[in-house]
Amino acid sequence: MRMALALLLCHLFYTHYTNDAGGAEDFYLYKSQSASLIDWASTYEQTDQWLSFLEWKKDLQVKEGGLQWKLVRRDRLHVEQMGRVVAIVGACKLFHGLGYSYLSYRSQIYEGDEVECEDDSYLWILLKEGTLVRLAPKSEVAFQEINLGRQKNFLYVRIHKGLVYWYSRVADPVEESDLFQTETLFFPLRYFAANPLPPRLTLLDSELTATLDQGVDSKLLHVKRLNQLILLNNSYFKKSTHSLLVLPNGNLEGMAMRAMIFVNSETGISYVRSYSEQSKLTLRGYNEYKSEDLLSSLWYKIDRLGKTTEEFSRGETVFSIAELIVKRIHSILTARELMLYEDSRPLFSSGITAKAMATLHGYRLWEDLRKDDLDLRIKFLQEHTRKVETTLLISKSRLKQKLIDIEKEDSELRADLAKKIKSDIISDYSEDFVFQNIEDVGDDIETETDETSTPRNRFSNSGYDHSYHRLAVKSYLDLLEGRSHEDLVNDWWWRMWVENYGRSILESDFSKEMF
DSSP states (O other): OHHHHHHHHHHHHHHHHHHHTTOGGGOOOOTTOOSOOOOGGGGGGGHHHHTOHHHHHHHHHHHHTOTTHHHHHHHHHOOOEEEEEEEEESOEEEEETTEEEEOOTTOEEETTEEEEEOTTOEEEEEETTSOEEEEOTTOEEEEEEEEEESSEEEEEEEEEEEEEEEEOOOSSOOOOOOSOOSOOTTOSOSSGGGSOOOOOOOOOHHHHHHHHHHOOOHHHHHHHHHHHHHHHHTTTOOOEEEEEEEETTEEEEEETOEEEEEEOTTTOOEEEEEOSSSEEEEOOOSSOOOEEEOOTTOOEEEOTTSSOEEEOTTHHHHTHHHHHHTSOOHHHHHHHHHHIIIIIGGGGOTTOOHHHHHHHHOOOEESSSSTTHHHHHHHHHHHHHHHHHHHHHHHHHHHHHHHHHHHHSSOHHHHHHHHHHHHHTGGGTOTTSSOSOGGGGGSOGGGOOOGGGOTTOOOBTTBOOOHHHHHHHHHHHHHHTTOOHHHHHTOHHHHHHHHHHOTHHHHSHHHHHHO
């Protein structure tokens, strides 16, 4: 009797599970996904919610309203690996969630991760589909999305600040040259197979002296080997990549794009140069979608509000050293071809199925069931990022004016309060948030720092999320309006910010005393 009852329960559970997931044959777990959707790590913080019958009943009604809720939730929680570190010099941080760690050779980078290079630190990253990214000191980049499709790939990245070199993979071989490499800072590479190899010669005694006198150019042999690897990989990596690079004051995008970008966080001005023919720049604004094609021979300057762009005639002089460094990077390119063949080749098999892509490699295959789903995603992000970044620029200007007005007031108490809020709360989470010093708010607007560059911002797989900045700015303005401590406690926006970025602030003696 007990055995029959157990079999019946198993059958009912299986029937409910397969119906809920849309059929057993359609359901599969991505690689690295767990079978349970329960976030056990945070259950101790949600004791009241877990023990509440009303909360359980409410969640059950929502789940019963959509039979595919498990699949939707799994897709939203799943993040895909974007790439690995090829070479690193110095100290570079990887922000994942609310914590961070230091990168090293072959460190993995996933969707939503942010990378920050400290002083005198440099970094080369290879993305999964073949794009190389170089970060200079004091650069910050957020790796948002990687989408692999049947016809093309898509990358979505935000550059917070600093100098970044973006180099998509192309099928063309490099020019053979016996000149020295220009990127020697990383020599020898930790990936030893990518370093120049000494020639292997079989010589007769009578030929030894003549060979030593003439010499054998290992640099030229290295380039020839690189071109052989490129031709070998061309049979596997046939899809081009659409890159969307979001700057604080503009979007740079294109197919198979190679570009250099510099975002000055102190002035808010950006400088870009695209070395490919199919790149375009989209500026900011709510009512006007303004974009222009970029000429590969010119540097462009984008104003801090993202409204206008102009030719930067001194670009080749100002950025000449930066461009020279990446002119001949044969060892880095060799590392790319070898690592792609080793790590990414199975992903680009022409006959791979969506199920194999998910279960074996942990990636969603776009353009499989719906041929235009990747194009729709790109179109959404183009418009979404433009509007969100425009909102940030406007909020930044309003906040600056608000601080200027406060400074002009006669109340020393409010000025002192502003200093305490700035130093005791906001500075704990971002060294360059809003302004370096509250006393400098009257300086020229070109000297303001870029609060959108903070590495604490977190992202979701559904698009760029500036909730941290919105909450921080709103909370800051609310405090300056003189709201009471009780008002802040009951304010949902303020509580959400406090819960995510410092639970002790709301209950601190400083907070209660000041409000």
